[in-house]
Amino acid sequence: MTTHDHPGAPAGAAHGTPSELGFSMPAEFAPHDACWMLWPQRPDTWRYGAKPAQQAFIEVATAIAESETVFVGVNDDQYENARIQLPEQVRVVELSSNDAWMRDVGPTFLTHPDGRLAMVDWEFNAWGGLDGGLYFPWDKDRRIRTKIAEMLGVERFAVPVMLEGGAIHVDGEGTLITTEECLLNANRNPDLTRAQMEQVLRDTLGVEKVIWLPRGCHLDETDGHVDNLCCFVAPGEVALTWCDDPDDSQHAISREALAVLEAAVDARGRRLKVHKLPQPGPLHIAEDEASGIDRLRHSHPRRPGDRMAGSYVNFYIGNAVVVMPLLDPQRDGQAREILQALFPTRRVVGVAAREILLGGGNIHCITQQQPRCR
Structure with missing residues (x-):
């Protein structure tokens, strides 16, 4: 394993930036x-010792494992429980963590035309550190990327910039979408300007064009991760969370994003085609769902009546399946039909995902794809 350290704007680093070395981030599809x-x-x-959530994670892992290897990292005290419950084809490995959001604490994988795999090791502060972060400490989460690099024996580019995987989406052809609310948040990288952050993304991920959406979904506790609002489904095509109710705070956010997307061109000069996915709910934490949770001083509170940032955009694109969250019986079917039309060569699998949402994220947030290399 080779490790490269890069400054905040990594141009000119001793070994060259990932982009200069020919690496780039492939699309999820x-x-x-x-x-x-x-x-x-x-x-x-x-809640309840995570037993309900574990069942939802098992369903997600089982669906994805139909067409690609799934690794589930487990703390030692839960290893035997996870190994017994997860299907045999899922690989269970001891990999200590503070929580279960692999999209954000796991590596951002890069590939090279010569067939090499590498990864980016961003900084991580639990979505804001002590200024709005969701828990403390995050020391085990911070080591996950290094451990996976060791397990796979791949190059690791250490980039001292605070960035979570859910904050970015790429089309694999030079375009990245993100939100200003997250990447320019003072609790992430207060010393980086928008132009400097764009340069970091270009140097690290091999992208040429960055499309900035103003905000993420309403009340998203990650400070507006793009993967809950908008994602690439193909080159030149995105899916966008949509709300038709003008009295709903999501209404203005979705229209604001649509205006930016419709005015944008990607790195290849294409206008983007926007596919609207209806917003589920609105969804709120029920009285019984707020019980059974430990109340700790440094943890994000989860109270009865709190609105959750539910979104059908928070799905995972597997090799042969698209695993989507089932969140609202009145809209699940419509969302599934839209996704099936967008991914005609893949089977859309719905997983009851409210238990994941109760923890603050969804299916995309708990998964991280490792791209195929030649």
Whole structure:
């Protein structure tokens, strides 16, 4: 394993930036070798010892494992429980974590035209550190990328910039979408300007064009991750969370994003085609769902009546399946039909995902694809 350290704007680093070395981040809809997940158990995030959440994670892992290897990282005290419950084809590995959001604490994988795999090791502060972060400490989460690099024996580019995987989406052809609310948040990288952050993304991920959406979904506790609002489904095509109710705060956010997307061109000069996915709900935490959670001083509170940032955009694109969250019986069917039309060569699998949403994210948030290499 080779490690490269890069400054905040990594141009001119001793070994060259990932982009200069020929690496880039593939799209999620490109072929995968594997998917990485973590096992939920944190009692201040997941109710009732995370037993309901574990069942949802099992369903997600099982669906993805139909067409690609799935690794589930588990703390030692839950290893035997996870190994017994997860299907045999899912690989369970001891990989200590503070919580189960592999999209954000796991590596951003890069590929090279010569067939090499590498990864980016961003900084991580639990979505804001002590200024709005969701829990403390995050020391185990911070080591996950290094451990996976060791396990796979691949190059690791250490980039001292605070960035979570859910904050970015790429089309694999030079275009990246993100939100200003997250990447320019003072609790992430207060010393980086928008232009400097764009340069970091170009140097690290091999992209040429960055499309900035103003905000993420309403009340998204990650400070507006793009993967809950908008994602690439093909080159030149995105799916966008949509709300038709003008009295709903999501209404203005979705229209604001649509205006930016319709005015944008991607790195290849194409206008974007926008597919609207209806917003589920609105969804709120029920009285019984707020019980059974440990109340800790440094943890994000989960109270009865709180609105959750539910979104059908938070799905995972596997090799042969698209695993989507089932969140609202009145809209699940419509969302599934839209996704099936967008991915005609893949089977759309719905997983009851409210238990994942109760923890603050969804299917895309708990997964991280490892792209296929030649």
